[in-house]
Amino acid sequence: MDNLIKKILAFRDARNWSQYHKPKDLAISVALEAGELLENFQWRTNEEAVTEKFDNIKDELADVFIYLFLLSDRLGIDVKAAIEDKLVQNELKYPLRKAYGSRKKYDEL
Amino acid sequence: MDNLIKKILAFRDARNWSQYHKPKDLAISVALEAGELLENFQWRTNEEAVTEKFDNIKDELADVFIYLFLLSDRLGIDVKAAIEDKLVQNELKYPLRKAYGSRKKYDEL
Amino acid sequence: MDNLIKKILAFRDARNWSQYHKPKDLAISVALEAGELLENFQWRTNEEAVTEKFDNIKDELADVFIYLFLLSDRLGIDVKAAIEDKLVQNELKYPLRKAYGSRKKYDEL
Amino acid sequence: MDNLIKKILAFRDARNWSQYHKPKDLAISVALEAGELLENFQWRTNEEAVTEKFDNIKDELADVFIYLFLLSDRLGIDVKAAIEDKLVQNELKYPLRKAYGSRKKYDEL
Numbered sequence: 127m128d129n130l131i132k133k134i135l136a137f138r139d140a141r142n143w144s145q146y147h148k149p150k151d152l153a154i155s156v157a158l159e160a161g162e163l164l165e166n167f168q169w170r171t172n173e174e175a176v177t178e179k180f181d182n183i184k185d186e187l188a189d190v191f192i193y194l195f196l197l198s199d200r201l202g203i204d205v206k207a208a209i210e211d212k213l214v215q216n217e218l219k220y221p222l223r224k225a226y227g228s229r230k231k232y233d234e235l
Numbered sequence: 236m237d238n239l240i241k242k243i244l245a246f247r248d249a250r251n252w253s254q255y256h257k258p259k260d261l262a263i264s265v266a267l268e269a270g271e272l273l274e275n276f277q278w279r280t281n282e283e284a285v286t287e288k289f290d291n292i293k294d295e296l297a298d299v300f301i302y303l304f305l306l307s308d309r310l311g312i313d314v315k316a317a318i319e320d321k322l323v324q325n326e327l328k329y330p331l332r333k334a335y336g337s338r339k340k341y342d343e344l
Numbered sequence: 345m346d347n348l349i350k351k352i353l354a355f356r357d358a359r360n361w362s363q364y365h366k367p368k369d370l371a372i373s374v375a376l377e378a379g380e381l382l383e384n385f386q387w388r389t390n391e392e393a394v395t396e397k398f399d400n401i402k403d404e405l406a407d408v409f410i411y412l413f414l415l416s417d418r419l420g421i422d423v424k425a426a427i428e429d430k431l432v433q434n435e436l437k438y439p440l441r442k443a444y445g446s447r448k449k450y451d452e453l
Numbered sequence: 454m455d456n457l458i459k460k461i462l463a464f465r466d467a468r469n470w471s472q473y474h475k476p477k478d479l480a481i482s483v484a485l486e487a488g489e490l491l492e493n494f495q496w497r498t499n500e501e502a503v504t505e506k507f508d509n510i511k512d513e514l515a516d517v518f519i520y521l522f523l524l525s526d527r528l529g530i531d532v533k534a535a536i537e538d539k540l541v542q543n544e545l546k547y548p549l550r551k552a553y554g555s556r557k558k559y560d561e562l
Contacts, residue, residue, distance in 0.1 A: 164265070211294075220250060351536075375484070375487040381480055382481060389477075403538075408483060409535075410540070416514060421511050426511050429511075
């Protein structure tokens with residue numbers, strides 16, 4: 127993952143874009159790219175979307191990842207540690223006994 | 236990264252949630268978590284958001300990552316390859332000569 | 345509609361909130377409330393969402409409307425004129441002959 | 454407002470689009486259009502967005518309204534009543550005494 131992050135940051139720095147990468151704007155970017163990813167599923171069933179739009183889904187998914195890594199870098203967040211920490215929190219919010227096979231949110235369990 | 240993905244999938248499988256993880260719903264989840272991340276910046280300047288909401292930003296950022304990895308797994312997408320492929324495409328959309336120091340979108344360059 | 349807008353603005357002004365209502369933050373609010381509306385459909389079929397979540401859908405739908413009216417007011421946009429103007433543009437983007445019965449986007453027609 | 458809604462529904466029906474307008478997809482559409490509205494503010498200050506992007510902001514704002522009205526119609530929701538009802542709820546969540554001049558969410562007041 128470190129190598130991948132280095133490539134993303136090198137892309138940014140080669141274009142001198144770091145000056146624009148304020149956290150609020152990067153968080154907006156993550157949300158906008160997530161919307162573009164979702165757009166592939168609009169008016170389509172799961173099967174239709176995956177069949178007709180797979181390449182675009184893959185590209186937009188990559189874009190969300192890229193902006194997430196850029197925001198993490200800007201805020202000095204260690205992605206791996208943040209995810210592992212969140213999984214521990216989620217273990218508490220969704221204990222096996224209650225959450226097994228349920229699609230309910232933690233506050234409804 | 237492979238090890239991290241394994242932990243995320245193990246969390247899902249221990250709860251038997253795979254049955255609910257249709258691509259369209261996972262794409263919705265990515266968008267919703269991106270919204271929760273962005274909510275930390277609502278009504279706040281960059282400085283205020285980072286000072287007052289850092290922990291929540293870190294947690295929500297992790298949630299977007301987690302759903303992205305779940306969607307990638309569901310669609311059989313290799314995250315590393317998808318990002319590297321997208322960076323190559325972005326090199327063509329944002330050539331150094333035109334994109335250096337510019338915040339314009341590729342279709343306005 | 346004018347009467348409705350007046351009530352929304354009166355709610356805002358009674359709380360002295362106008363000072364916080366910068367256009368960028370209101371646009372973020374519209375997106376976040378749209379996410380909360382969409383959340384009711386996450387993991388659910390159309391039928392399940394409408395049956396199980398109707399009241400919340402109605403409330404979140406109202407919230408998106410409220411923020412849209414607040415943003416329109418802040419920018420001095422006449423909502424009725426803006427919608428009518430957009431419908432005329434959409435007539436050109438989606439001519440009857442091409443768009444009838446099609447779910448394609450205008451640039452794919 | 455009734456007359457405006459009639460025009461929006463006539464646009465839909467002339468194209469025989471009602472068949473595609475499932476609630477879940479319309480809720481996705483609202484979120485996507487809200488993203489396109491927000492995109493005008495990405496990388497820009499409030500002043501820059503309003504100066505450089507006013508016409509597009511007006512158009513995207515109209516699009517969010519149009520999809521909201523389409524979703525309301527599909528679900529049989531009376532928009533005016535829903536907004537007035539939500540304002541009453543918001544009066545309770547944000548009582549004047551606590552909410553005056555505060556940007557806090559109701560659960561932090």
